[in-house]
Amino acid sequence: MSNPAIILHSPQLGENIGAAARVMRNFGLTDLRLVTPRDGWPNPAADTMSAGAFEAGVTVQVFENLPDALEGIMWLAAATARLRGIEKRVGDAADAADAAFERLGAGQSAIMFGAEKSGLPNDAVAVSDFLMTYPVDPDFKSLNLAQAVCVFCAEWGKRREDADRVISQDKAKLGEPAPRDELYRMFEHFEDELARAGYFFPPEKTPLMKDNLRAALIRADWTRQEVQTFRGAIKALALGRGKARVDRDD
Structure with missing residues (x-):
């Protein structure tokens, strides 16, 4: 089983990186990828908020650009509140978790989150397979980065009990992704x-x-x-x- 990677694109606060790592580890995810973190890496503030997640198995890779961070990724979901005028499949965290789970054994998936203030750039959204949105109150849309990561991770955790589910025969017949x-x-x-x-x-x-x-x-x-x-x-x-x-x- 190849669990999804979590990609944080241009995260700003080390505290959010650490808190994201913590909730990842809570639900069995360990592959954390950072694209141009504002304050660099390693970051002591992240260690404080991680509650030991890095020592418990969460690995961090840092990349200078998104294409490098996506090496080996076969399916990509982008967390965004705006649809950007680009035609994409759209769903919530449960739909994204389902789609990622269906691809177990067919290569690694990734869920990508944008910077705290600006979200994801358009070129990152363009290369994603799926747009993940949350049903937040339109009168108060502000959601902390680590909280946004947690919503998906909790949905993924629900599916860990079904880890024995196999890829359908139709997909198994396809060539290597x-x-x-x-x-x-x-x-x-x-x-x-x-x-x-x-x-x-x-x-x-x-x-x-x-x-x-x-x-x-x-x-x-x-x-x-x-x-x-x-x-x-x-x-x-x-x-x-x-x-x-x-x-x-x-």
């Missing part, structure tokens, strides 16, 4: 060729166009073989375009 770092390389390969073809216009809309392309592609639940096939198709199209230019020059 593509890890997130391979998907990033595929995205970049595709976008590079689109840029050479003049697709991204006007320039100021390029980031949004890339986000929407990635959001559409990510829904396919790619296998490694599918990624290789798609990259081969991109290469063939690029070579064909180059040959056409040579023919016209002749």
Whole structure:
């Protein structure tokens, strides 16, 4: 069983990191990944709030960017209160826990939370498979980062008693899922060729166009073989375009 990782994107307070680690360990989660924590790492304030969670098995990895933090991740949920105008599957913490649990044995999942003040950036939301929202009172939406982590972890804890549940035969027949770092390389390969073809216009809309392309592609639940096939198709199209230019020059 490969439990989900918890990713904190640009967390600000060490206390929140420590409290998040504490609730993770309460419910059997141990893989904590930090993307550019504001106050660096290690952080004494986190130790104080962790209640010994780090000594009890919670491991911390620190990354300079999100793609590196997503290495080996096959399915990603993003915690956000805003839907951002990007088409995604949406649900609550129970739905996210169900989806992650269904993928046990098919590679690791991750649940990603944003910074205390600003939440997740759009480019992080774009590469997620699922948007996780909480039914908070619209008149008081403020939720502490560690509390937000706790809501998901508690839902995951409910499913630990069902750890003997197996992946359905249909999913077992699929090829090996593509890890997130391979998907990033595929995205970049595709976008590079689109840029050479003049697709991204006007320039100021390029980031949004890339986000929407990635959001559409990510829904396919790619296998490694599918990624290789798609990259081969991109290469063939690029070579064909180059040959056409040579023919016209002749």
